[in-house]
Amino acid sequence: MIQTDIIIIGAGPVGLFTVFEAGLLKLKCHLIDSLPQPGGQCSEIYPKKPIYDIPGFPSVLAGELIDNLMEQAAPFKPGFTLGEAALSIDKTEEGKFIVTTVKGTKHEAPIVIIAGGLGVFEPRKPPISNISDFEDKGVEYIIKDPEFYKDKRCVIAGGGDSALDWSIYLAENKIAKEVVLVHRSSSFRGHLDSVQKVIDMAENGMIRLVTEAEVTGLNGEGKLKKVIVTHQTSGEIQIESDHFIPLFGLKPSLGPIADWGLEIEKSAIKVNTLDYSTNIPGIYAVGDVNTYENKLKLILCGFHEGTLAVQSAFARIHPDKKNVLKYTTVNGVQGF
Numbered sequence: 001m002i003q004t005d006i007i008i009i010g011a012g013p014v015g016l017f018t019v020f021e022a023g024l025l026k027l028k029c030h031l032i033d034s035l036p037q038p039g040g041q042c043s044e045i046y047p048k049k050p051i052y053d054i055p056g057f058p059s060v061l062a063g064e065l066i067d068n069l070m071e072q073a074a075p076f077k078p079g080f081t082l083g084e085a086a087l088s089i090d091k092t093e094e095g096k097f098i099v100t101t102v103k104g105t106k107h108e109a110p111i112v113i114i115a116g117g118l119g120v121f122e123p124r125k126p127p128i129s130n131i132s133d134f135e136d137k138g139v140e141y142i143i144k145d146p147e148f149y150k151d152k153r154c155v156i157a158g159g160g161d162s163a164l165d166w167s168i169y170l171a172e173n174k175i176a177k178e179v180v181l182v183h184r185s186s187s188f189r190g191h192l193d194s195v196q197k198v199i200d201m202a203e204n205g206m207i208r209l210v211t212e213a214e215v216t217g218l219n220g221e222g223k224l225k226k227v228i229v230t231h232q233t234s235g236e237i238q239i240e241s242d243h244f245i246p247l248f249g250l251k252p253s254l255g256p257i258a259d260w261g262l263e264i265e266k267s268a269i270k271v272n273t274l275d276y277s278t279n280i281p282g283i284y285a286v287g288d289v290n291t292y293e294n295k296l297k298l299i300l301c302g303f304h305e306g307t308l309a310v311q312s313a314f315a316r317i318h319p320d321k322k323n324v325l326k327y328t329t330v331n332g333v334q335g336f
């Protein structure tokens with residue numbers, strides 16, 4: 001049994017920063033994540049994309065932000081159970097929580113903070129009958145490292161920001177040898193400036209844009225060789241390609257957390273914005289996983305939520321101790 005002060009479910013950016021804020025209050029944390037590495041969406045979906053709205057960082061790659069958060073949390077020696085989804089939660093007679101993972105690892109603490117983001121997420125896959133035959137043999141649903149596509153021919157499908165941004169990135173930085181963007185409509189859902197940029201790049205021959213069309217078939221032996229695109233009016237087009245990357249977003253699913261007796265609204269956990277507590281005393285929810293009026297799914301909002309949640313957790317763990325806010329500039333960071 002792993003024992004700690006706070007069990008944090010989800011080692012995304014918000015879970016990691018919550019470790020730091022808890023550490024300042026001398027509370028020890030243990031993080032559980034179903035993914036094999038920390039960082040949540042930042043590491044899994046867009047590690048090489050720059051983020052521009054982290055205070056104090058005009059631009060930071062998502063992967064670098066996670067490295068920095070890990071370094072910032074390190075003095076407080078958080079424990080990690082990685083590659084295991086938290087499956088169930090039980091209460092002991094002493095009022096503590098026991099969180100058990102799919103592999104049976106047990107964790108005990110008086111406080112649980114759920115920082116589960118989008119939950120256990122899965123990419124939306126296009127309905128192509130043999131797509132699974134080419135997974136990791138030319139078909140990828142997430143671009144983790146753009147350099148993987150160096151000098152390769154890539155067909156990207158989708159009409160949102162992810163498809164637009166990656167098409168621009170791979171073509172503009174001359175990473176991929178050829179970029180074809182396929183979208184079923186003639187209008188895009190992404191940011192207007194990204195849409196305009198893709199149109200301009202298509203006119204300059206940097207991206208081949210195929211709209212009002214869908215990828216309907218894949219061919220190859222052992223690995224992908226050809227992508228078959230069906231155009232709404234002109235019929236079938238065969239495109240020689242090394243990679244097919246459908247970027248249709250993620251299926252948000254709370255997973256096991258949905259069955260823990262928490263108040264759920266629109267696939268997210270309802271919280272009290274006083275301290276981001278849930279309807280179960282001792283369980284908090286911070287970051288993308290929670291919902292309240294005016295909620296914004298942004299990293300900086302999650303940082304604030306985690307900070308307030310640990311203040312409330314401190315009061316629950318030490319009801320007789322008064323916590324006085326101390327600036328880090330005055331006290332520094334006193335690790336464990």
Ligand SMILES: Cc1cc2nc3c(=O)[nH]c(=O)nc-3n(C[C@H](O)[C@H](O)[C@H](O)COP(=O)(O)OP(=O)(O)OC[C@H]3O[C@@H](n4cnc5c(N)ncnc54)[C@H](O)[C@@H]3O)c2cc1C
Pocket residue numbers: 009010011012013014015032033034035039040041042045046050051052053084085086087115116117118119120121162254255256257286287288289297298299300302
């Ligand atoms: C392409 C893209 C670009 C973005 N750009 C920006 C941006 O510019 N600025 C910005 O502020 N935000 C941006 N975001 C949103 C930002 O990434 C999220 O707001 C942020 O990741 C939320 O952090 P989190 O820690 O709450 O959750 P997540 O990052 O989703 O991490 C949650 C973690 O919990 C784990 N988990 C869930 N359920 C369980 C379970 N039962 N057991 C164990 N582990 C579990 C998951 O595996 C995951 O690792 C972007 C998102 C995407 C997809």
